[in-house]
Amino acid sequence: MSTAIARQELRQNLREQRANLPAAARIAAAQGLLQQLQQLPELSVDERIGGYFAVNGELSLHLVVAHLWRQGKQFHLPVAARARQLRFARYSAASTVQPNRFGIPEPQVESxxxxxxASLELVLVPLLGFDRRGHRLGYGGGFYDSSFAFLQQTERPATPLLVGIGYSFQEVATLAPESWDVRLDFIATERELIDCTPA
Structure with a gap:
């Protein structure tokens, strides 16, 4: 079986597991996620933080976002440009959002x-699967890898710090990285904060 086919099957399997998660488990996971992320000093120190608007069963950041707003932090959501490049827009309780061409809500702001x-300090990255070395199984579009490719030329950890967000059941034993994959610095689940930086 080719690596591409194996990745597609793994994506499908993890999507199904995530879609079948009961509402109570999702709520508990969001609470657990905030507790784990609060162990990360950058969550308190950094001012410009990027995240995502949870769709299709992704682990919700709503409690994390509320926590950041209470601290006066700037929270940003990704906006998908045409060339597989993400830009980020400041998001507040007053923001207007509209679904983009992928059905993902984006803030409506002037370009x-x-x-x-590169202007963000900490980015919470959605994923479908992960391993403990910081390798991420994304959705296949390449937006995050191309947008943060500049980090591949930098000694890690660097700025922005990349923290993958997922449920603990999304962990796999090992993922074979592609040459363009950008490694995560940490992974936060509802159960633990995993440091992926080399010893």
């Missing part, structure tokens, strides 16, 4: 208000 991935 001049968008900020580059």
């Amino acid at each position: 001049k208000e968008l900020v580059s991935p």
